[in-house]
Amino acid sequence: MRIGIISDTHGLLRPEAKQRLAGADHIIHAGDIGRPEIIDHLGAIAPVTAIRGNIDSAEWAKAYPATQTVELGGRRFHVVHDVHDLTIDPASEGIDMVISGHSHRARIETRNGVVYLNPGSAGPRRFKLPITLATLDISPGSLSPVIHDLGGG
Numbered sequence: 001m002r003i004g005i006i007s008d009t010h011g012l013l014r015p016e017a018k019q020r021l022a023g024a025d026h027i028i029h030a031g032d033i034g035r036p037e038i039i040d041h042l043g044a045i046a047p048v049t050a051i052r053g054n055i056d057s058a059e060w061a062k063a064y065p066a067t068q069t070v071e072l073g074g075r076r077f078h079v080v081h082d083v084h085d086l087t088i089d090p091a092s093e094g095i096d097m098v099i100s101g102h103s104h105r106a107r108i109e110t111r112n113g114v115v116y117l118n119p120g121s122a123g124p125r126r127f128k129l130p131i132t133l134a135t136l137d138i139s140p141g142s143l144s145p146v147i148h149d150l151g152g153g
Contacts, residue, residue, distance in 0.1 A: 001025045001073035004046065005134040005145075007081075007101025010055065010123035011035040013042070016150040017122045017133055021045050024135070026072050030101035031081030034123065036060040053081040053101060069095065073138035083116065090114040097136075097143060106132040106147040117145050 004024035006017060011034030021027055024046045031053025033039060042048045052064040067080045067087075075096040080086050083100040090098050091112040098116045104127075106120030120132030130149050137144040 001138045003028060003072060003136040003138065004042075005030065005099055005117060005119045005136060006042070006122045007099075007119050007133075008032040008053070008104055008121035008123050009034055009038050010121075011038065012123040013038050014122060014131070014150060016131075018045065020133060020135070020148050020150065028070070028077065028079055028099055030079055030099050030119065032056060032101060032123070033061065033064070049079065051079050051081060069093075075138055075143065083118070097145075104129050106130070106134070108134075108145050108147065115143055115145065120147065122150065 002024050004021035004027040007030035027042050027046050027048045029050035031051045032055045039048055039050050049070045050064050051068050052061045069078045076094055077097050078095045079099045082102040091114050100118050104121035107118045109116050119134035122133045132147050132149055134145055134147050
C-alpha cells in the first residue's frame, strides 16, 4: 500500500504534487489546506484523510477535525498539524506514525518506536525552504517513508 502525505498547501496544489501522488492508495493532508478545492483535487487521485491547520479558519474548514487517528494497511497513524500540539502518548496508544506539518520543514525521525513524519510544505515557498511532500510504502513489518523535493519556485 502506498500513502501520499502532504501538508501546508495554503491553497496551492502544484502539478508536481499531483504527479508525485498519482498511484497512491490513500492521501493524508496534515493541515493548512487553504481552500476546499485542494481536497477535491486530491480526492480525484485517492481517498483523503485531512485535518485542519491553523490557517484553516473559514466556515468550510470546520468540517475537518483538528487531529485524527486513521488505520491504513494495518498501521495506525495519528495526524496533528503542529507536533507541539500532540496531546497523546503515541507509543502507549499503539500509534505507528505521527504525521504533522506546520513547520514547513520535512523530517523523519523515530522516537520510542514511533515514526514522526513531517512532509514539509507543498504549497507556496516559504523563506528558502524546499517544496516537498512524502510517500509511504507499507508492507508486512515495514514502513518506508520517503521525502520528495518537488522543485519549483
